Amino acid sequence: MTVTQETTPQETAPQGGGCPVAGVFPFSGSSYRGPAPAYGSLRAEQPVVKVPTAGGVDAWLVTRYEDVRRLSADPRLSRAQACGEGAPRVGGTMHTTPEMIISLDAPEHSRLRKLVAGAFTMRRVERMRENVQRVTDELLDDMEAKTAAGDGGGVVDLVQQLAVPLPLTVIGELLGVPAKDLRDFEQWARAFATVDDRAGGEESLHALGKLSEYIVGLVADKRAQPTDDMLSELIAARDEGDRLSEAELVTFGFTLIGAGFDTTANQLANSVLALLADHRDQWDLLVEDTSRIPRAVEELLRHVNLFATDTSGFPRIAAEDVEVGGVTIPKGDAVLLSLASANRDPEVFDDPDRLDLGRERNPHISFGHGMHYCLGKHLGRMEMEVAIEGLVRRFPDLRLAVPESELPWHEGEINHTLTSLPVVRGS
Template identity: 80%
Template structure:
């Protein structure tokens, strides 16, 4: 029995490369003391992500094994459901995240980004890019999309980040407290929008509930905190970690990106592949086999827990040339950082757009941006499901 290998924001532990070659599907002991199958090769991870025999609902229901190191979810959350329930709920919000609708948001995202960066530059030659940029950018964008009043965003950010935090030493209490506060807030926000509907996604979902009876009241509340929580925390972490990777591992490419902004979308895809977001090196969402599955030369039995190692899949040498190198000009890059199959990330277009606009803004305004402290002194949140920087101090100028 193997312990679950570790990882860093730079990627999975070297042990994963050995597993891909010798034992691509292997039993591991998780942080919660539960045995699970760890799947490490790209093709296997991709196929199993879309395999209906692997159930999220079984992993989230009453009596499900507590694997540890994974986000607390409730059975009615969309990330906890299988089809057909998942498909019904996804259709209700999918229209808000189409490429066309996200493109209509571009000017507003650009405006938010410009205002944040203008403020940073005006305040002088030092800044904390986590607190002053990486968090408020996606938080403001998702808040406007869903209709959260601007004066509530910072309080909401604290609760949503607590919800995304899992600290096993405290029994997950902080995460559960954040979930309770988010639920309470959303109930109040729904009541306000019922009385005074506006042009936002939450008002549209309320109409779907009240007029068409397509949502239960609990589903409506759950949708609210799920979309807001997921809509900013992951993007904030990805942005902060990507900027860190650029400043530490690809600082010679900063000017190269500044000279030609058309290179940035390709660079963002490579950052999405290369920068490992999940602290457990899985998707953060375990699955349970609903029936026996043959994969990688082994049989996963009905009832077994399964972890899909996305970061390992994104480093598979059978798919990616020189996979451990951060290649900002990489042309063939079919990464699966947004997942695959039923639970493929709804917000992928919005997340990509925010990352591109944010990096364009940084390289344009700060040609000599650099870390203000040694990388070893940067503070990370230990209990987070994601590799989360709590601060990213930078300087520019003389």
């Protein structure tokens, strides 16, 4: 996953005058706690506004919930044109290749989605819950042993102990990666999830090549000898005689690793950090009653900001003139939809900047909306539920082992990514 290099922020006024924007997009001030402060003013005064970006191309930024939701499902905004040759380079956004499902428009997107959707149904995901619980319990058993032994003062890195290995193991099992290959697979997948313009050194690119080579071989093995895993199911998928090609299967494997591993790991780590650092009272509510966890996960998905750019990271291009919020976006212009801003819209969410794990009305769009909504949303939710339930049940007195200001973050990623989260038991 790559992200364009940011330029030096400067004072800039968006087209149309009015509310000034401090710096180019992505704006400064974004964190896991929430989107940059500029979004509140933009929602109120200029909800659809043209802003300069770090890539040197101006783009239309949409910040209100209803507008973001509507445009997310508008076929006139093209993902394919944003990924094609000669497409404008919008700084701070993810570079996806044209063949990835997130890069396609209808009818190509509809064809692929129809072929793979059966592997991600809620019923199929629920059948996986027992296995996800097993993996989580094993990881937490190891965590409990480490904290009890007191080695290193009983400090455990929750990123390395749970947030990364849980989704990575689940994705490995979904793809049918043999147990003997999981260690190598883990190393290559982590490299794939962290390669970007500033961190893409030779070692990382070598690992990326090894992962690509491995997935090609895995697809060939599963075609020859199918097993009970999602990759075998995708190989066998048919729709009126249509099927996924070899290239599509390999590309989908990469997509599954990036979306199903990296984003889940980051969301889990950031959510636990939010609870331990700022909202201990909310953590204690979950300790008191774990039946609150499903609703809590929805609120954490809304409130905890995953995207470092405050958007989904995927720009679109207007294939024709599009009117929204009283503004006409001309054909050919780039468009950015801020999911983080939409999730803080006071017209939709009461007291939107407050984390309320008991929030009843919560129509967040953290998984997107429309034809590009996240296929793995049921799996991501379920992994979050199982992991957080295990933590609050087995480690009710968990706390940060270092001041929050000392926590290391990975720079240059599309997501807010903790490189470690040291935690310890006790008051």
